[in-house]
Amino acid sequence: MSIFVDIAPEDTVPEIEAARPNRWRERSVRAALPVVSVVVFFVVWQLAAASGIWNQTFVPYPSTVWHAFIDISTTHDGVRGYAGYLLWEHLYMTLRRGLAGVVIGVVIGVTLGLVMGSIRWVRSVLEPWLTFLRALPPLAYFFLLVIWLGIDEAPKITLLALAALPPAAVATTAAVVAAPVGLQEAARALGATRGQVIRDVVVPSALPETFTGIRLAVGMAYSSVVAAELFNGIPGVGGLVKDASNYNNTPVVLVGIFAIGISGLVIDGLLRAVERRSVPWRGKI
Amino acid sequence: MKFKALIAALAASALALAGCSVDKSEQAADKPTIRIGYQTFPSGDLIVKHNRWLEEALPDYNIKWTKFDSGADVNTAFVAKELDFGALGSSPVARGLSAPLNIPYKVAFVLDVAGDNEALVARDGSGVNTIADLKGKRVATPFASTAHYSLLAALEQNGLSPKDVALVDLQPQAILAAFERGDIDAGYSWLPTLDELRKHGKDLITSAQLAEAGKPTLDLAVVSDEFAEAHPEVVDVWRQQQARALDLINNDPQAAATAIAAEIGLTPEEVATQLKQVGFLTPQQIASPEWLGTDGKPGNLAVNLQSASQFLADQKQIPEAASLSTFENAIYTKGLPGVLTQ
Numbered sequence: 042m043s044i045f046v047d048i049a050p051e052d053t054v055p056e057i058e059a060a061r062p063n064r065w066r067e068r069s070v071r072a073a074l075p076v077v078s079v080v081v082f083f084v085v086w087q088l089a090a091a092s093g094i095w096n097q098t099f100v101p102y103p104s105t106v107w108h109a110f111i112d113i114s115t116t117h118d119g120v121r122g123y124a125g126y127l128l129w130e131h132l133y134m135t136l137r138r139g140l141a142g143v144v145i146g147v148v149i150g151v152t153l154g155l156v157m158g159s160i161r162w163v164r165s166v167l168e169p170w171l172t173f174l175r176a177l178p179p180l181a182y183f184f185l186l187v188i189w190l191g192i193d194e195a196p197k198i199t200l201l202a203l204a205a206l207p208p209a210a211v212a213t214t215a216a217v218v219a220a221p222v223g224l225q226e227a228a229r230a231l232g233a234t235r236g237q238v239i240r241d242v243v244v245p246s247a248l249p250e251t252f253t254g255i256r257l258a259v260g261m262a263y264s265s266v267v268a269a270e271l272f273n274g275i276p277g278v279g280g281l282v283k284d285a286s287n288y289n290n291t292p293v294v295l296v297g298i299f300a301i302g303i304s305g306l307v308i309d310g311l312l313r314a315v316e317r318r319s320v321p322w323r324g325k326i
Numbered sequence: 327m328k329f330k331a332l333i334a335a336l337a338a339s340a341l342a343l344a345g346c347s348v349d350k351s352e353q354a355a356d357k358p359t360i361r362i363g364y365q366t367f368p369s370g371d372l373i374v375k376h377n378r379w380l381e382e383a384l385p386d387y388n389i390k391w392t393k394f395d396s397g398a399d400v401n402t403a404f405v406a407k408e409l410d411f412g413a414l415g416s417s418p419v420a421r422g423l424s425a426p427l428n429i430p431y432k433v434a435f436v437l438d439v440a441g442d443n444e445a446l447v448a449r450d451g452s453g454v455n456t457i458a459d460l461k462g463k464r465v466a467t468p469f470a471s472t473a474h475y476s477l478l479a480a481l482e483q484n485g486l487s488p489k490d491v492a493l494v495d496l497q498p499q500a501i502l503a504a505f506e507r508g509d510i511d512a513g514y515s516w517l518p519t520l521d522e523l524r525k526h527g528k529d530l531i532t533s534a535q536l537a538e539a540g541k542p543t544l545d546l547a548v549v550s551d552e553f554a555e556a557h558p559e560v561v562d563v564w565r566q567q568q569a570r571a572l573d574l575i576n577n578d579p580q581a582a583a584t585a586i587a588a589e590i591g592l593t594p595e596e597v598a599t600q601l602k603q604v605g606f607l608t609p610q611q612i613a614s615p616e617w618l619g620t621d622g623k624p625g626n627l628a629v630n631l632q633s634a635s636q637f638l639a640d641q642k643q644i645p646e647a648a649s650l651s652t653f654e655n656a657i658y659t660k661g662l663p664g665v666l667t668q
Contacts, residue, residue: 097426098405120642125489188503192466192496192510273466273494284495287398287470288643289405289427 101292109292110299113281123293124284126276132300135266135278138194142201142269143262147255150206154213154251159239164214175207179268187272197269204265205258212254216247249323252316256309263305359388360553360560363400363412366393366590367516368600369437369545370571371413376585379567384560397421398470404429410553411564413437415472416544420634423656424648432554432658433627434561435547435568436612439605440533444473444516444543446480447523448530452511457484457530460491463511466504469495472533472543475637477514479541480531488641517600518592534605542630554658561658562665569609569666575601576608613663620662628653 083103089095090102097105113128122128153171157164179200186196220243228238267279274280278297285293316323360380364371374380380389392409394400397418403409405427412431414422422429446465448454454463457480467473478488496504498519504510505523512530513523533543547568554561575582583598590597612618619625628650636647 096405098402184499184503187500188507191507192494192500192504272496272500275495280495284469287396288421289398289401290643 098289098291101295106292106295106299110296113293113296123281124275128296128300131276131278131281131297132304134276135270135301136304138197138269138277139201139259139262139266141194142198143205143259145198146202146205146262147209147258149202150209150258151213151251151255153206154210154254155217155239155244155247157210157214158217158220158247159243171207171210174203175211179204179265180271183268183271192273196272197274200269201262201265205262208257208261209251209254212257213247213251216250216254217243219250220246245322249316249320252312252320252323256312256316259308259312260305263301263308266301357386357388359390360384361390361392361408361410363392363394363403363409363414365395365397365400365413365545367438367545368443368586368590368597368604369413370568370575370582370606371437371547372589373571373574373582373585374567376589379570380564383563383567387560396471401427401429404431404548404550407550407552409550411547411549413545413547416542416546416631416634417470417472417475417638419546419548420631420648420653421638421644422548423631423652424635424638424644424646426645430551431548432551432656433546433618433631434549434554434658435565436607436617436627437545437547437568439537439607440472440476440516440543440545441537441605442532442534442603443520443600444476444514444533445520445524446477446512446514446530446532447505447520447527448512449505449508449510449523449527451508452527454511454530457481458486460512460530461486462491464492464494464509465512465514466494466496466501466510467514468497468501470643472545473514473516475634476533476536476541476543478637478641479536480514483536483539483541517603518596537605541633544627544630549658554660558660562661565666569612572606572609572612575606609666610663613666618657618662619659621659624654624657624659628657631656 086100086103090097090100110128113123113131115127116122122130153167157167182203183196183200186199190196190199224242224246225238228242233241266277267282270277270279271283274283278300282294282297282301285291285297362375362380364375366372375391392403394403394412394414397414400409400412400414401418401422404412404422411434419433421427422431446457448459452463454460460481465477467477477493481488481491494504494510496510496513498515501510501513501515502519502522505513506526512527515523536542549561549564571582574585579598579601580594583594583601586601587594587597592600607617613620615623615625617625617627619627631653632647632650635644635653638644639647
């Protein structure tokens, strides 16, 4: 589920000026590896399609998928994209829903996490509910959201917010609980009030892990977009994937999957950049 | 040590769970298996299944029934060569027989013709009284279904294009929810949700009227080419059981309703009301030129499927419509009409 979060620490390579040529080689290798893996992937895909073992419906040629991509992205023969919308419009709607859902989910989740981490009885009260919510697959309760909230934007955004909330809350709670007691006591001994301790000690030390929680939350929300766009999801990439699979239209399904996956990678990259800027003290407390 | 024991316990329980199965169909290893995909719309298929007629008539085979929720899923299963027989609507069949799917299967039976059991209902208070009033309104239907096909045919009949209305893709139960909340102005759906829609709205057109106007939608049963060639005698037995089920529906609707009710979890009374609204043919009608036709002379069904294929091409869901001869070749007429009454 933690699709976007890799565990490897960020650039902790020590700066050694003397080993400059080595560093260059290392860098070029590191840049080349992902490219190589992508190339290998496409070669294997082409071979699998050309081998004819599987029907075109299961494994279409890369070129077929490319043509589908072009068709969805342009107006051709008087048809505009897929179902009347271009690919970027589908993607824009999905991102907009995702953003709204994640903002709501993360704001509520982080606030809950702060409170739960600082006040023990609140944690005891809320923890079972969070775990309950976290265990539910969105598809299980989406129909209820449709009955309660209709078929427009409200149920979709609510679903994404509900998907994003638990990881943000759980990570923040854990981070707040783990704030170093020594530092807190030192601050108290120096005369800081409870509020000051939370602001100046607990929050800064909890922030790096909270960011991981936020990245997880974005991943969870993003992996729920197809579920969220199951009803009346067009325009939207999730709706596009669902509609195309209704018609056994595999190339379009693959274009949708690539659109979701690649935009997910980009979003995660942006979040990581933000994380590096805003919590440079990660791993250094 | 403790950790290792835990891992071992986990592995053991995973294996034990994987071995457990709640599959009720008994499968003998020494008999070949016939794989049948069915759906839960009321039809003779469910009577054959519930009364175990196939199991009785073909004691030398295992019969494996698998439930599907849509024709698209049945098509996928055929592409994967996981099914020998399948039940699906005329739209999915037209799609399956056209490029790029080109599924090697043949239409071997007409399960039913959609009648008043599928209809376009306008919500009370939406101000819609005729189909022409739908212009600019929100209309919901499950996309890629026979109802979707019927809705667009009804719009076309009244000089509207799909762009003139706001079409929404919803499954029947969601149509009901959106209908009651006032989120949509009309919906094309089927029983049993249709009954609920009718409580708060009125029919604009039914599939029975569209059938009269030359745009019928059907539920068909197909058999894979490979299976039909290898076991033509099994296909004969299967068609006879389907014909027997149709006779039961036409002659003893109460017994038919009881069997179907047991399969779809409704009361026999509810099913009996539904059955009255569905068009069931007689075996003689099925083997008439209007539908399947007779051996070597495929009937009018091919024309109907070709027009459904053309419709999908117009919707840009397939690159181009398949030719009439493709559909004529895809109708399994072997032994008709005599074989049905043996």
